[in-house]
Amino acid sequence: MDDMRIDKTNTETFEMKGQCPFGGDRIGGAFGGRPALENWYPHRLRVELLHQNGLAADPLGPDFDYAAEFAKIDLNALKNDIKQFLTSSVAWWPSDYGNYGPQMIRMAWHSAGTYRIADGRGGAGTGMQRFAPISSWWDNGNTDKSRRLLQPIKHKYGNALSWADLMVLTGNCALEIMGLPTYGFAAGRLDAWEADNATYWGPEVVDMGSVSSFDDMVNRDKRWRGQNGDPDYDLENPLAASHQALIYVNPEGPYASGDPMASARDIRITFTRMAMNNEETVALIAGGHAFGKSHGMTPAKEIGPPPEMAPMEAMGLGWHNPRGAGSGKDTMTNGIEGSWTPDPTQWDNSYLENLFRFEWEQTKSPAGALQWTPKDPNAPKTPDAHVAGQMHPLMMMTSDIALKVDPEYRKVCEKFLGDFDAFTQAFSKAWYKLTHRDMGPKHRYLGPEVTIEDGLLWQDPLPDAAYAPVGEPEIAALKQAILDKGLSVSDLAFTAFSAAATYRDSDKRGGANGGRLALAPQKDWAVNRRATPVVEALRGVMEAFNDRRSDGKRVSLADLIVLGGCVAVEKAASEAGAVIPVPFTPGRVDTTQELTDIEMFTWLKPVADGFRNYVDDGFGQMARNVSPEELFLDKANLMTLTAPEWAVLTAGLRALNANHDGGRHGVFTDRVGVLSTDFFKAVTDTDLVWEKADADGMTFTLKDRATGQPKYQATRSDLVFGSNAQLRNIADAYAGSDGEARFVKDFVRVWDKVMMLDRYDVKGHKRYAPMAA
Structure with missing residues (x-):
């Protein structure tokens, strides 16, 4: 190359000058590819999302055992290290009041507070606060500094301590040094190693470079239906935060309105979506605001870009503040300035006492944000976080005043005002849950x-098993007892899959363990109705077996449901000419209706489930601009399936006719119950023509190209394996003459993977738990 110069016109843009003999005057390749595929083809099904955060991105490799490594840590020594740090101060980012505790509580809270009950995504479990988009949300301003301050501790303990665990543990230590007795701490969070590009964080499409302030961001919101106060006012599912780039709600009220009652409505919707009731909501807000201060000394428009857009020399730190030292007394986060209590580093009840003791009037912070100040000039003051002897008026946010004006929240506040011990316990337990x-x-x-x-x-x-698990002789006898019931391969496979398919890796909920397919609400879901007689038949097998045992061995209904699926798959493989054992790991237990939170489990009910060719009757109203195949991809993602596993599992379920209603959609075979590759052959068959069977294009008829005669019926969840380029190429790999033996082997492996998704009692903490060979 000759005469190629770099003209760095600013800290964010490079312009290449001169000519290059290898193709024009610009170097592009893998790094200059704009527009990206999603810009060119916005409706393309992004199957590649199934391969995020995989082994290739993980520097620790498949054999790293986090549980074994964490067990080597002296937790008391680790906590002492954290607590010594919390009461120090570093010059480049000094601590408020000489205590990093409040700052670290905010970091931990915001790490966990992204959790939402609808799909289980978000939360502290993988330390996603380290990556975009969460790392660069306006509501996470300066959490990058908190993590950077903790870096020496992380380096000291190395990979035996995940960032995800360190952030939560530091929040706990902060609460403890300021006087709150915490409810407990559990490690076990496994770090992610790349940004999450799969989670839907909202419909707003924003050029981040054009966002000049916090208010600029939230005012582009498109996630609400109706107006605040209307009966139909609601937040789009599965979202939980009230505005884009927030963890919970705008502290100034909806769209910075300063309206406490409107703020209370947003709080209730948001915290409910995050699985918190009224008491937990008040405890978290009042408890969290017992500590520290809010920062608003610099107008938002003066603050530099977030970490993901900061110049290279910032080394991953964002939100550069040009005023003064840029930290300490000049710090800017959400724009509100001040503390809620007279003693911001001590656990006490003064937040609620002052909220209810005084009348509050609306004022503005130095950054121009709405906040509230006591009307009484004799109200207690709060010390300056950095200037000794300087005092300031107390501060409340609109979202704080909301707790006083909302009747239900007020009742909880009054309870906590009269019983500080009850408040302490409620906050400790709510923090633990959070x-x-x-x-x-x-x-x-x-x-x-x-x-x-x-x-x-x-x-x-789940209750502990009060009996010995079954062994190989008993498993063989139980298999025969299941066969003797005369249940079909289709029914057995459908029932086992229905039990396991509730699992979602986002929050590790659901799965076959516990036998909740036999309990409300799952037993009453339309998608599961086909399983009811099968469950009852298997209950009979269980009772007959357990009644005969005198050796202390028992089998649970949960185990029998899974074993019934294994029987079905073995029989279907045999019918296809393959003798292959299907792995079965006993040890599941049956829980009770009393230990099953019906409301929380209702969130696991599928709107659409492509594996069982199910779409809820109210799909159109529940899923805004989302197709069944997109929800199918999302479900495969939540079940940790790769694209080949997704395709193989679907093809096998169709061969077994595991449709929710036993219907023929997608069952492209005359050999139902045979583990064949007929599904793949049909979706790649050029002699078939596919025509819409309804105006919305939700179902299709497959006709013979030569005769025009209908041959099969299909849904979008079937045809996607032929219409999507990545999935079609996978289908081709199995549709050929050499694909059948591989298909049976691969189906058995993915079947076992699905049945074991929730078996953390045997899987441990390895991220890449191997499937059975």
Whole structure:
């Protein structure tokens, strides 16, 4: 190349000058590819999302055992290191009041607070606050500084301590040094290694370079239906935050309106979507605001870009503040300035006492944000966070005043005002729930501080087995007993899959363990109705087997449901000419209706489930501008399936006719119950013509090209495996003459993977738990 110069016109843009003999005057290749595929083809099904955060991105490799490494840490020593740091101050980012505790509580809270109950995504479980988009949300301003301050501790303990665990543990330590008795801490969170490009964070399309302030961001919101106060006012599912780039709600009220009652409505919707009731909501807000201060000394428009857009020399730190030192007394986060209490580093009840003792009037911060100040000039003052002897008026946000004006929240506040011990316990338990909600079953909990109350309903508790598990001889006898019931391969496979398919890796909820397919609400879902007689037949097998045993061995209904699926798959493989054992790992237990939170499990009910060719009757109203195949992809993602696994599992379920209603859509075979590749052959068959069977293009008729005669019926969840380029190429790999043996083997492997998705009692903490060979 000759005469190629770099003209760096600013910190963010490079312009290449001169000529290059290798193709024009610009170097592009893999790094200059604009527009990207999603810009060219916005409706393309992004199958590649199934391969995010995989082994190729993980520097620790497939054999890294986090549980074993964490067990080597002296937790008391680690906590002492954290607590010593919390009461220090570093010159480049000094601590408020000489205590980093409040700042770290905010970091931990915002790490966990992205959790939402609708799809289980968000939360502290993988430390996603380190990556875009969450790392650069306006509401996470300066959390990058908090994590950077913790870097020496992270380096000291290395990979034995994940960032996800360190952030939550630091929040706990902060609460403890300021006087709150925490409810417990469990480690076991496994770090992600790349940005999350799969989670839907809202419909707003924003050029981040054009956003000049926090208000500029939230005012582009498109996620609400109706107007605040209307009966139909609601937030688009599965979203939980009230505005884009927020963790919860705008502290100034909806769209910075300063309206406390409107703020209360937003708070209720948002916190409910994050699985919190009224008491937990008040406890979290009042408890969290007992500490620290809000920062608003610099107008938002003067603050530099977030970490993801900051210049290279910033080394991953964003929100550069040009005023003064840019930190300390000049710090800017959400634009509101001041503290809620006279003693911001001590756990006490002064937040609620002052909220209710005084009348509050609306004022503005130095940055121009709406906030509230006591009308009484004799109200207590709060000390300056950095200037000794300087005092300031107390501050409340509109979202704080909301707790006083909303009747239901006010009742909870008054209860806590009269009983500080009850408030302390409520905040401790709510904080524990907030920071552990997405961790899943207690088998994933690590460390000496997990010995806390059992049976917390939000943990989806399972009872301990009070019997010995069955062994190989008993499994063989149970298989024969299931066959003797005369249940069809289709019905057995459908029932087992229906039990396991509730699992979602986002918050590790659902799955076959617990036998909740036999309990409300799952037993009453339309998508599961076909399973009801099968479950009852298997219950009979269980009772007959258990009644005969005198050796202490028992089998659970949960195990029998899965074993019935194994029987079905083995028989279907045999019919296809393959003798292959289907792995079965006993040890599941049956939980009770009393230990099943019906409301929380209702969120697991599918709007659409492509695996069972199900679309809810109200799909059009529930899913805005989302197609069934997009929800199908999302479900495959939540089940941690790769694209080949997704395709193989679907083809096998169609061969077995595991449709929710036993209908023929997608069952492209005359050999139902045979584990064949007929599905793949049909979706790649050039002798078939596909025509819409309804105006909306939700169902299709497959006709013979030569005769025009109808041959098969299909849905969008079937045809996507022929219409999408990536999925079609996978189908081609199995549709050929050499694909059948591989298909049977691969189906058995992915079937076992699905049946074991929730078995953390045997899987442990390896991210890449191997499937059976």
